[in-house]
Amino acid sequence: MKNLNTSLDNLKKEYREIFTVAAREINEQVNKIKPAEIPNGNLFEQYEENSPGKNWQKEVLKLLNGEISREIFRKLNEILAYRTKFNCARCATCCKLACSEFSPEELKQKAQNGDNFAKQFTSIFVPYKSKEEAAKVYPEYIKLLEDNKEDKVYFYHCPKLTADNQCPDYENRPQICRDFPDNPLSILPLACGYNKWKEEIQPIALMLHAMIEIVEFYSDKLKKLI
Numbered sequence: 001m002k003n004l005n006t007s008l009d010n011l012k013k014e015y016r017e018i019f020t021v022a023a024r025e026i027n028e029q030v031n032k033i034k035p036a037e038i039p040n041g042n043l044f045e046q047y048e049e050n051s052p053g054k055n056w057q058k059e060v061l062k063l064l065n066g067e068i069s070r071e072i073f074r075k076l077n078e079i080l081a082y083r084t085k086f087n088c089a090r091c092a093t094c095c096k097l098a099c100s101e102f103s104p105e106e107l108k109q110k111a112q113n114g115d116n117f118a119k120q121f122t123s124i125f126v127p128y129k130s131k132e133e134a135a136k137v138y139p140e141y142i143k144l145l146e147d148n149k150e151d152k153v154y155f156y157h158c159p160k161l162t163a164d165n166q167c168p169d170y171e172n173r174p175q176i177c178r179d180f181p182d183n184p185l186s187i188l189p190l191a192c193g194y195n196k197w198k199e200e201i202q203p204i205a206l207m208l209h210a211m212i213e214i215v216e217f218y219s220d221k222l223k224k225l226i
């Protein structure tokens with residue numbers, strides 16, 4: 001447990017450093033298309049309609065949501081494709097202890113609204129009656145998840161799992177079971193066979209996460225100014 005927390009602390013430090021690099025790189029691209037008429041112009045100033053500054057803001061928004069976003073998603077897809085080189089160790093932890101930032105009611109609502117992931121999730125998993133009940137399965141993992149998530153975490157389990165921790169129809173398991181873990185930054189159980197994948201792709205996953213955060217921040221600010 002101590003080792004896990006140490007590696008998470010290191011990860012936060014690494015993320016801060018990577019975030020600084022990502023911000024610098026995006027800033028360079030933004031400044032490359034700055035009009036010569038406003039050498040000292042600030043991207044987040046209020047500019048007049050049809051002025052070089054306003055046009056710059058529009059071009060930056062286009063760049064963020066076009067070329068830069070496409071590159072982020074291309075790299076994310078590469079990371080996910082690379083996951084198929086690794087194998088599930090069939091430890092069954094993700095069947096016994098699935099977690100979500102959404103409560104059972106929220107997931108039900110999302111499923112009714114057509115959210116495909118929520119539809120599958122609610123058709124497979126049932127909520128634990130209490131956190132204490134979930135904690136009996138894997139106390140360290142629960143503590144780790146709770147310590148490192150800003151939002152509340154809800155715990156679920158699959159009632160189909162057999163007493164000897166087997167999926168009764170593993171070859172035909174649902175897509176979301178096949179896709180787990182689909183987030184390269186999620187906290188995985190120690191026994192998970194995908195920890196090696198996560199370790200390998202972590203630096204690029206952190207960089208992409210930082211870029212997404214920066215793109216969202218810039219886009220939100222620009223949309224208010226344009």
Ligand code: SF4
Pocket residue numbers: 094095124158159160161166167168169170173174177
């Ligand atoms: S359906 Fe099978 S693989 Fe999916 S959570 Fe249930 S037991 Fe696990």
Ligand code: SF4
Pocket residue numbers: 087088089090091092093094095180181189191192193194
């Ligand atoms: S936690 Fe990882 S190794 Fe264990 S069953 Fe789930 S995907 Fe497979």
